[in-house]
Amino acid sequence: MRILLIGSGGVGDAFARIVARRGFFDLLVVADHDVDRAHRTVAAVQERHPGDDRFVAARVDASDPASVEAVAREHGATHVLNAVDPRFVMGVFAGARAAGADYLDMAMSLSTPHPEQPHALTGVKLGDEQFAAAAAWEAEGRLALVGIGVEPGLSDVFARYAVDHLFSHVVELGTRDGSNLTVDGYDFAPSFSIWTTIEECLNPPVVWEKERGWFTTPPFSEPEVFDFPGGIGPVECVNVEHEEVLLIPRWLDAERVTFKYGLGQEFVDVLRTLHTLGLDSTTPVSVPSAGGRVQVSPRDVVAACLPDPATLGDRMHGATCAGLWVTGTGTDGAPREVYLYHVVDNDWSMAEYGAQCVVWQTAVNPAVALELLATGVWSGAGVLGPEAFDAVPFLDLLRDGYGSPWGIQERTPTA
Amino acid sequence: MRILLIGSGGVGDAFARIVARRGFFDLLVVADHDVDRAHRTVAAVQERHPGDDRFVAARVDASDPASVEAVAREHGATHVLNAVDPRFVMGVFAGARAAGADYLDMAMSLSTPHPEQPHALTGVKLGDEQFAAAAAWEAEGRLALVGIGVEPGLSDVFARYAVDHLFSHVVELGTRDGSNLTVDGYDFAPSFSIWTTIEECLNPPVVWEKERGWFTTPPFSEPEVFDFPGGIGPVECVNVEHEEVLLIPRWLDAERVTFKYGLGQEFVDVLRTLHTLGLDSTTPVSVPSAGGRVQVSPRDVVAACLPDPATLGDRMHGATCAGLWVTGTGTDGAPREVYLYHVVDNDWSMAEYGAQCVVWQTAVNPAVALELLATGVWSGAGVLGPEAFDAVPFLDLLRDGYGSPWGIQERTPTA
Numbered sequence: 001m002r003i004l005l006i007g008s009g010g011v012g013d014a015f016a017r018i019v020a021r022r023g024f025f026d027l028l029v030v031a032d033h034d035v036d037r038a039h040r041t042v043a044a045v046q047e048r049h050p051g052d053d054r055f056v057a058a059r060v061d062a063s064d065p066a067s068v069e070a071v072a073r074e075h076g077a078t079h080v081l082n083a084v085d086p087r088f089v090m091g092v093f094a095g096a097r098a099a100g101a102d103y104l105d106m107a108m109s110l111s112t113p114h115p116e117q118p119h120a121l122t123g124v125k126l127g128d129e130q131f132a133a134a135a136a137w138e139a140e141g142r143l144a145l146v147g148i149g150v151e152p153g154l155s156d157v158f159a160r161y162a163v164d165h166l167f168s169h170v171v172e173l174g175t176r177d178g179s180n181l182t183v184d185g186y187d188f189a190p191s192f193s194i195w196t197t198i199e200e201c202l203n204p205p206v207v208w209e210k211e212r213g214w215f216t217t218p219p220f221s222e223p224e225v226f227d228f229p230g231g232i233g234p235v236e237c238v239n240v241e242h243e244e245v246l247l248i249p250r251w252l253d254a255e256r257v258t259f260k261y262g263l264g265q266e267f268v269d270v271l272r273t274l275h276t277l278g279l280d281s282t283t284p285v286s287v288p289s290a291g292g293r294v295q296v297s298p299r300d301v302v303a304a305c306l307p308d309p310a311t312l313g314d315r316m317h318g319a320t321c322a323g324l325w326v327t328g329t330g331t332d333g334a335p336r337e338v339y340l341y342h343v344v345d346n347d348w349s350m351a352e353y354g355a356q357c358v359v360w361q362t363a364v365n366p367a368v369a370l371e372l373l374a375t376g377v378w379s380g381a382g383v384l385g386p387e388a389f390d391a392v393p394f395l396d397l398l399r400d401g402y403g404s405p406w407g408i409q410e411r412t413p414t415a
Numbered sequence: 416m417r418i419l420l421i422g423s424g425g426v427g428d429a430f431a432r433i434v435a436r437r438g439f440f441d442l443l444v445v446a447d448h449d450v451d452r453a454h455r456t457v458a459a460v461q462e463r464h465p466g467d468d469r470f471v472a473a474r475v476d477a478s479d480p481a482s483v484e485a486v487a488r489e490h491g492a493t494h495v496l497n498a499v500d501p502r503f504v505m506g507v508f509a510g511a512r513a514a515g516a517d518y519l520d521m522a523m524s525l526s527t528p529h530p531e532q533p534h535a536l537t538g539v540k541l542g543d544e545q546f547a548a549a550a551a552w553e554a555e556g557r558l559a560l561v562g563i564g565v566e567p568g569l570s571d572v573f574a575r576y577a578v579d580h581l582f583s584h585v586v587e588l589g590t591r592d593g594s595n596l597t598v599d600g601y602d603f604a605p606s607f608s609i610w611t612t613i614e615e616c617l618n619p620p621v622v623w624e625k626e627r628g629w630f631t632t633p634p635f636s637e638p639e640v641f642d643f644p645g646g647i648g649p650v651e652c653v654n655v656e657h658e659e660v661l662l663i664p665r666w667l668d669a670e671r672v673t674f675k676y677g678l679g680q681e682f683v684d685v686l687r688t689l690h691t692l693g694l695d696s697t698t699p700v701s702v703p704s705a706g707g708r709v710q711v712s713p714r715d716v717v718a719a720c721l722p723d724p725a726t727l728g729d730r731m732h733g734a735t736c737a738g739l740w741v742t743g744t745g746t747d748g749a750p751r752e753v754y755l756y757h758v759v760d761n762d763w764s765m766a767e768y769g770a771q772c773v774v775w776q777t778a779v780n781p782a783v784a785l786e787l788l789a790t791g792v793w794s795g796a797g798v799l800g801p802e803a804f805d806a807v808p809f810l811d812l813l814r815d816g817y818g819s820p821w822g823i824q825e826r827t828p829t830a
Binding site for chain 1: 703720
């Protein structure tokens with residue numbers, strides 16, 4: 001297996017550090033628009049793994065399918081892993097297909113709100129553009145494994161596991177994400193890309209119900225306090241647009257699929273203010289600069305004012321939890337409620353990998369998936385989500401091969 | 416009198432509309448970096464006053480003293496009125512002096528926080544750079560009348576009036592500003608320059624006390640609910656850095672001088688968030704643009720995302736109140752507490768002048784002052800604040816000549 005990694009930001013860098021411990025691939029091309037950044041990732045890996053010559057750096061323009069294709073062909077990539085902002089999904093997706101490579105990503109093509117009723121009806125949904133090409137990928141015998149980070153990704157694997165092994169009837173498959181992370185020296189320092197966080201939090205949240213199909217709500221709807229394991233405790237969670245809701249119902253049977261993010265009240269207030277002021281917008285505005293007036297995206301300026309989350313690992317404390325809350329009827333016919341979860345402590349991921357916990361937790365899942373594809377345990381063609389594959393070998397390899405345990409918490413059914 | 420107006424934004428435009436009704440001057444040069452904007456102001460005035468040929472438009476670079484001097488000399492300006500953002504004060508101030516013209520402004524040179532104890536001690540104070548040139552202005556027999564908008568400006572005139580005519584001993588001279596303005600169609604639309612509002616609200620507020628001199632506090636300190644007249648009612652006010660506190664103690668005797676702004680909780684929250692995220696900063700950050708990476712000021716981007724307050728008059732409702740709350744001992748020896756105030760209703764200013772109330776209320780005061788200087792009622796040399804001049808002719812002319820009444824509200828002394 002020869003992997004082309006597009007993007008060596010936080011997640012891409014952590015991916016390289018993770019797979020360096022594994023033998024399943026022959027080459028990892030670390031490609032970034034900023035080739036110096038790609039070189040820094042390669043150097044960091046080689047410092048930890050002297051003599052490992054499977055890593056090379058390259059420059060790529062993720063917005064240009066031809067650039068992705070050229071780099072993939074130059075290095076004979078068999079798999080392209082997309083680790084850049086979701087606005088670049090379609091460029092990388094098309095470039096991988098043009099190069100005849102398989103494709104994996106951790107976020108799907110972007111949505112567009114319904115023009116008249118954005119908080120009730122879906123418009124263009126997350127992933128719609130990718131699923132539109134599913135028949136072509138399948139006809140070519142190529143696999144696009146979409147949404148294989150932690151959320152979406154591990155959450156979808158949990159969903160498949162719950163449906164296959166824990167429940168006879170599922171009422172709700174509800175991803176719930178929370179953390180207790182703090183960053184020394186910063187009043188406000190998001191632990192993940194603010195560009196992506198704004199995108200997912202300010203778009204109308206999407207919910208799926210068997211009777212209604214997909215529908216949307218106003219941002220931050222249906223707040224609920226969810227009690228997270230791993231010492232995190234109760235965090236207020238709200239509905240957020242997320243890929244699981246678009247992926248899970250395509251393969252698994254449930255009454256309802258949701259995603260709630262434990263943003264906390266302060267973060268919600270910040271996002272609301274950015275939206276009220278129009279600072280979440282990606283439509284360029286005209287501002288003065290030393291070289292005359294220029295057009296810039298307000299959201300890019302917000303991102304530029306905040307610290308790069310990938311650089312904050314040393315100052316970060318606490319843990320992050322990703323998981324899936326499932327309600328329904330157990331295999332024994334009795335009401336059952338479980339939370340399948342995966343907690344990563346920042347001290348651990350920094351000590352083991354030099355990667356902060358949020359990006360590490362995202363990056364380990366495509367590593368596991370690629371290893372399963374390399375060994376032939378997983379295989380497929382078309383545009384497939386993680387829930388299209390058997391969950392057991394994934395969860396076993398995550399725990400036993402990558403040393404990252406996951407858990408099942410039985411909860412008292414409330415209905 | 417030949418006036419060079421620097422800046423035809425909201426306040427400059429309103430100034431031109433106001434003085435067009437008055438005969439005290441021979442020429443008003445409306446100058447702006449955007450000459451089209453200057454032409455729009457001249458055209459708007461001439462549409463309301465056909466045949467009045469005292470108005471001409473010009474281009475000027477307010478950041479360059481040589482540009483200000485050149486335009487002033489070209490038109491034989493006797494007075495330069497600065498109506499641009501306070502970051503340009505020193506350029507216009509120097510340019511006016513170089514041209515041998517008198518100078519007026521409505522905001523003073525900017526402050527720099529104390530490097531170690533910004534929320535306790537003053538660093539470079541508002542106006543310090545201008546007062547450093549006071550001896551030179553005085554020696555040249557030229558007048559720089561600084562801070563002659565509404566606040567600072569009318570508030571300083573009220574202070575002089577209270578000290579001269581209402582009180583034998585003054586405890587506090589406290590400017591209090593509040594409004595009940597709303598803007599149709601906008602959740603958040605500041606009624607005054609957001610650049611200036613951020614500057615004054617996020618800098619450490621300054622307070623003066625006879626025993627301590629000037630000192631600073633954390634932003635938004637000492638919240639108090641002040642009951643405003645004119646149908647506005649109670650508004651939460653907080654300490655804000657403002658010129659009155661730097662001007663009044665130089666000429667008038669009091670125990671304490673303060674400035675509190677009725678921002679309201681929502682506005683305070685927005686400003687806090689901008690500060691937490693670093694979006695109030697004027698230090699350029701690097702962001703992508705279509706032409707490659709550019710350096711832009713986050714605060715400029717915030718301003719670019721919000722509507723221009725000068726254009727909102729048609730959608731604005733309510734009134735704005737500027738005033739001075741005075742406590743102490745009356746001329747009869749009894750405890751006294753008064754609020755001297757000036758309310759402008761937006762419907763009135765739009766109907767009469769086509770200017771929204773906040774910019775109209777700011778612009779009318781330099782018009783009154785210039786008329787008093789033109790007629791010789793006021794005269795002086797050096798760098799002087801409004802409280803250095805007799806208040807009575809100003810207040811009379813404001814009410815009788817400009818049709819804008821002010822009031823005195825007797826309050827029940829609380830100590």
